[in-house]
Amino acid sequence: MKEFDQFKNNKEQGSDKKKNQFTILKDDSTDGHGGYGVGSISLENMSPVIVDPNEEKAYVDMGALHARSAVEKRIRFLTDRSEVPNGKLYWITWVTVDYQEGKPCYHGVAGSEVVVDREIRRGYKLLPEHVNHMDKSLKGRFVVDHMDDKSKRILAEFLREFKPELWENTAQELKDSLDV
Helix, strand or coil: CCCCHHHCCHHHHCCCCCCCCCCCCCCCCCCCCCCCCCCCCCCCCEEEEEEECCCCEEEECHHHHHCCCCCCCCCEEECCHHHCCCCEEEEEEEEEEEEECCEEEEEEEEEEEEEEECCCCEEECCHHHHHHHHHHHHCCCEECCCCCHHHHHHHHHHHHHHCHHHHHHCCHHHHHHCCC
């Protein structure tokens, strides 16, 4: 049976410290117990939508939550965009669904840029930007103004067609940002 490092007897390793790892919990961890896991975030209501302006399509790819989307696989990411001059542009849009006034809606949407050159297996993305955009989406903000018009149109069509009732209940701010 495979033994995980965190469950091994730490005295064998010469350390009395317990290894803590970041935990994402599905249920609300802030129910008052004050124990381990308090302050962890829930990504239960967030979905990454990949916007591909090259193919003029958008689709959900849950692998993007852990940087393992189809776009990101087998790519070494760099933080200098000039090192990927022939890369194709993609957007990972972090879409959070929640209730407002008792109705389900798109609560937060934030787009993060990804540039990928499959031939050289290199790409450009800024991880801090992705994390900040995920956070803003979870907090109900709309960060799509920096996206190109074609990508915003593709995203708007996808969100409208995916669940029309969510689109209808969404704040006008998102619709204005997407030029709908």
